Amino acid sequence: MLSKSQARAFFLGGTVVTFLIFIGLTIYSFAPKNDQTNRDKLTAEVAKGKRIWESNNCMGCHTILGEGAYYAPELTKVVERRGEPFIRAVLQSPVPWAPNGRKMVAYAMNDEDTEAVIAYLKWIGEIDLNGFDRVVSPLSKGEKQ
Amino acid sequence: MKYKSQQIAYWFFALCILLFALQITYGFIMGFARIGWDGLHDIIPFNTARAVHTNLLVVWLLSGFMGAAYYIIPEEAQRELVSVKLAFVQFFSLALVGVIAIVGYHFNYWEGRKFLEIPRELDYLVVVNVLLFLGLILTTLFKGKRQTTTAMVLSMGLLFAALLYLPGMIWFDSQVMDSFFRWWVVHLWVEGVWELIMGGILAFLLIKLTGVDREVIEKWLYVIVGLTFLSGVLGTGHHYYYIGVNKIWLVVGGIFSALEPLAFLGMALFAVYMYRKGEKKHPNKLALFWTIGSAIVSFIGAGLLGFAHTLPQTNLYTHGTLVTAMHGHYAFWGAYAMIVLAIISYSVPNMTGRKRFDKTAGHMAFWLSNIGMLGMVVALGVAGVVQVYLERRLKMDFMVAQEETKIHFVVMLLCATLFTVGIVMYMYEFIRYGKPSDEALEPAA
Ligand code: HEM
Ligand code: HEM
Ligand SMILES: [Fe+2]
Numbered sequence: 286m287l288s289k290s291q292a293r294a295f296f297l298g299g300t301v302v303t304f305l306i307f308i309g310l311t312i313y314s315f316a317p318k319n320d321q322t323n324r325d326k327l328t329a330e331v332a333k334g335k336r337i338w339e340s341n342n343c344m345g346c347h348t349i350l351g352e353g354a355y356y357a358p359e360l361t362k363v364v365e366r367r368g369e370p371f372i373r374a375v376l377q378s379p380v381p382w383a384p385n386g387r388k389m390v391a392y393a394m395n396d397e398d399t400e401a402v403i404a405y406l407k408w409i410g411e412i413d414l415n416g417f418d419r420v421v422s423p424l425s426k427g428e429k430q
Numbered sequence: 431m432k433y434k435s436q437q438i439a440y441w442f443f444a445l446c447i448l449l450f451a452l453q454i455t456y457g458f459i460m461g462f463a464r465i466g467w468d469g470l471h472d473i474i475p476f477n478t479a480r481a482v483h484t485n486l487l488v489v490w491l492l493s494g495f496m497g498a499a500y501y502i503i504p505e506e507a508q509r510e511l512v513s514v515k516l517a518f519v520q521f522f523s524l525a526l527v528g529v530i531a532i533v534g535y536h537f538n539y540w541e542g543r544k545f546l547e548i549p550r551e552l553d554y555l556v557v558v559n560v561l562l563f564l565g566l567i568l569t570t571l572f573k574g575k576r577q578t579t580t581a582m583v584l585s586m587g588l589l590f591a592a593l594l595y596l597p598g599m600i601w602f603d604s605q606v607m608d609s610f611f612r613w614w615v616v617h618l619w620v621e622g623v624w625e626l627i628m629g630g631i632l633a634f635l636l637i638k639l640t641g642v643d644r645e646v647i648e649k650w651l652y653v654i655v656g657l658t659f660l661s662g663v664l665g666t667g668h669h670y671y672y673i674g675v676n677k678i679w680l681v682v683g684g685i686f687s688a689l690e691p692l693a694f695l696g697m698a699l700f701a702v703y704m705y706r707k708g709e710k711k712h713p714n715k716l717a718l719f720w721t722i723g724s725a726i727v728s729f730i731g732a733g734l735l736g737f738a739h740t741l742p743q744t745n746l747y748t749h750g751t752l753v754t755a756m757h758g759h760y761a762f763w764g765a766y767a768m769i770v771l772a773i774i775s776y777s778v779p780n781m782t783g784r785k786r787f788d789k790t791a792g793h794m795a796f797w798l799s800n801i802g803m804l805g806m807v808v809a810l811g812v813a814g815v816v817q818v819y820l821e822r823r824l825k826m827d828f829m830v831a832q833e834e835t836k837i838h839f840v841v842m843l844l845c846a847t848l849f850t851v852g853i854v855m856y857m858y859e860f861i862r863y864g865k866p867s868d869e870a871l872e873p874a875a
Contacts, residue, residue, distance in 0.1 A: 289579075289649040296656035303663040303686075310664075311610075314676040322606040322674050332603035342542035345477020350673045351750030352609055353544055355817075356464065356476050358828040359750060381471065385829035387463075388471050409605060415680065417672030420746055420822055 323412045334405025337398050346389070349409060351417060357389065361414070362422030364407050372406065373399055431780040433504040435511035437866040440781050441521050442497030443774045447857050449490035449528065450767075454850055456483040461846060464839045474536065481535045481547045487762065488545065489528045494770030495627050496524070499567050499584060501777050502634050506581035507574020512566055520562045527555050543608065545616050546598045553599050560592045579648035580637065583655060584630025590623040606674040613669045620761070621662040621690060621732075628728070628769050629655050629697070635721045635776055636701065641710025654696040661689035668740045672749050680742045687740045691733030694765075701725035714779060716787040719796050720772030727768060727800070731760030731807070747822045752835065753814035760807045771856065782863045783870030795855035802849025806842050813838035 313319060338344070344353035347360050363372060374382075376399045381388040394402070412418070431437075459470055459479040468476075504511050511517060531548050534540060540547040548556065567588065571581055598615035602608040633651045637644055667683020701722045712718065735757040739748040748754065775792070779785050786792065813835040820831035 287649065287653070289645060289652065292649045292652035292656065293579075296652045296659070299656050299660035300663070303660055307663050307666065310667075310678060310682060314670075314678060319676045319678075321676060322604055324604065327604055335603060335605055335608075339542035340540075341538065342477045342481060342540055342547065344542050344544055345480045345547075346475075348750040350605065350609060352673065353750065354477065354480050355750065355752050355755055356460075356480075385833075386466065387829065387832070388468055388475075390475050390477070405605075412606065412674040414672050414674055415677055417746060417749060 321413045323408060326408055326411065328404065328408075330401050330404040331408040334401035334403070334408075337394075337402055338405060341390070341392065350412070350414065351421070357387065359421045360406060360409070362410050362418060364403065364410050366422055369403055372403055376402060431505075431777075431870055431872070432508075433510050434868065434871060435514050435517075436501050436504050436777075437781055438511065438514055438517045438521070439497040439501035439777060440866045441518075442493045442500065443778065443860075445521070445525055446490045446494045446497065446770060446774070447860050449486050449493065450853065451857065452532075453483055453486035453490065454846075454853065456480075456486065457846065458843070461839060461843045465836050465843070478535050481540060482532055484545055485531060485535070485547060486528075487767075489524075489531075491762075491766045491770060493524060494773070495588065495631075496520075496563055498627075498631050498770070498773045498777075499563075499588060501773065501781075502584060502631070503567050503570050503581055504574075506576070506578045506634070507571050508576060509570065509574045512569045512573065516562065517566055520559060520566065523555070523559045523562075527552055527559060543598075543612055546612060550599070553595075556595070557592075560595070564589055564592060578644070579651060580630055580633045580644075583626050583633070583651060587623045587626030587628075587630060591619060591627070594618050594623060609673050610670065610675060613666055617666045617669055618663070620765075621665060622659060624766065625658045625662070625693060625697075626655050628724075628765055629658075631769050631773050632697065632701065632721065632725060635717065635772060636704045636708075638776065639710075639712045639714065639718050639721060640704050640708025641712070642704045642708045647704060650696075650700050654693055654700060657689075657693040657696055661686050661692060665690045668742075668745065671742050671745055684740070684742050688737065690740075691729070691737050694729040694733035698725045698729040713785070714776060714787045716792045716796065717772055717776035719793070720768055720775050723796070723800065724764060724768035724772055727764030728761065729764070731757065731762075731764040735760055735807075735811075747818050748814070751814050751817050751822070752810055753818060756807050756810035756814050759810060760803070763803050774860070778860065778863050781866040781870055783867050784863050786859060786863060789859065791855045792859045795852045795859065798852030798855065799849050800852070802845050802847070802852055805845030806849060809838045809842035809845060813842070 315322075343349075346354050346357040348355065349360050351359070351361070375389065376392055376394040379391055379393045381391045383389065456479045459474055460476060460483060462468070463471070463476050463479070500511065500517060531552055534549065535547065539549055541549055567585055571577060571585055594615055597611045600611055602611070629651050633647050636642065637647055664682050665687035667679040668687035670679035670683055702725070705718070705722055739745050739753055739757065775787070779787055816834055816838070817831055820826045820834060821828055
């Protein structure tokens, strides 16, 4: 029968080994030839867009890359799906945007911030998502598959 | 209760109960918004309500874990806590950080990263607070007469939880990198080190409530936490399938996360088996209900419902839908909320010297909250399946598909009401117990 010290060895050994593999895989997936995070296209404007996205907690209603809240549309492919003028209208609306009855916060964003957010959303839309990009976008589904 | 300093735990538990009540309130605000009653939108928009709901959850659970540690560690180490004064300082600073964060969320003072919304400046305060807590717990443990496995597992869980908070504080310009390291906190907490904390509390309660030999319980505790890390660390990969990182994670995450339910299965079998084996029949049946209940419900909520969407082929469609919300509710409830309610139910009678555990209200609280939560989870699950089918398979527009989930949120809110009645009864019992009393100090607890 298993003894307590064997049980402890199982715990410590398993933890150390899997943790080392985990670190190894992390390094592997960000090595230049395996990296698919769309790093090259990440401009200062995209980074600015991300900061606006974060400081307003857009993720508290929307999902992006499938993460966030389930209250408002998934935005990974929104540029492709709706086009830029539509998004501009959403972000600059002085009253809560709610064509389908559910309210967004009225941001009445200025042009500069709006363009940064759009650049950010565009950048997101170009990431290779191992197939999820096709699931969340009805538009790209028909075209790319 | 043997040591006077264990009484500090009571204040952490009281904070727990208070924040839990607030958490539920914000849950209702979101639930109502989802069925179109969004009258509060201008003051408390959905994203504010959500950040408050999930952060209060995390803070009250942490407060519960801390209270549990202040109660358990002196008893296990067989000495008083090194400083009760500093423990109170730690208590008030925890409450303060919590209040500033929650108030800040109403004024756009946050980071907008799911579960890690606390703004950077406050993060540093959190770090100081947790260091103080760990200092008190670890010095008490190592100055004590003995360092039991139960106490070590619990303390290691708390220590690693603190260390893992750090990757969440690195700033990235890339959404992908941000998300990648956010999971080092969120996933490695709930499917890693928090399970150590849960396992430690569970082992302590089983030793006290069933009278089974400590050596036997602690041996299995090692096996369970061993399984946790063996599967859970590489299981992090189940969050990396579709966020813009290499395909290798589909294989690694798929295989290892599919093994994660084993640890929870172990927890459930462990609790039930020790209960059967135990000869001592502790009079506090209610604490036993919460303890065994936690082990079983965590297996269903985390193990089974987690498994239901963890394979890459399924997750491709369920990723970021109400299916995730269903699992999130039941897993957090079973594994962490119930274990905190269990240690409160066990320790408060010992701290106050009153023995109200055979009162009907306490038992009603257990059943109503559990039945209510099960109903909420079923309603969320149905809403989730409807969403996945309409939006992801039939390619309906998001908002059009949402319209079809409204009815399920009506059902969810009805069940949430039942749940809340149960929790109110729990709170009533907590209040009726009154404050800790020195008369409750006795050589054998
Ligand atoms: C007590 C333990 C657990 C808790 C508290 C928990 C809680 C959660 C929460 C809150 C989320 C949403 C996270 C976010 O989007 O930020 C989540 C996601 C997820 N959980 Fe768990 N979980 C637990 C255990 C498990 C286990 C054991 C499995 C697998 C067998 C699992 C599989 C998943 C998966 C696949 C997702 C991602 C869903 C998606 O793609 O949207 N979880 N969990
Ligand atoms: C009793 C009343 C409750 C109601 C009405 C409620 C409602 C909600 C709603 C509407 C959401 C947001 C889902 C979305 O993004 O659309 C949510 C999120 C969440 N709630 Fe609750 N909740 C309640 C209680 C609880 C309890 C007791 C727990 C923990 C044990 C909990 C844990 C969570 C978690 C972890 C999330 C985030 C889920 C995710 O991101 O996947 N809630 N809740
Ligand atoms: Fe996970």
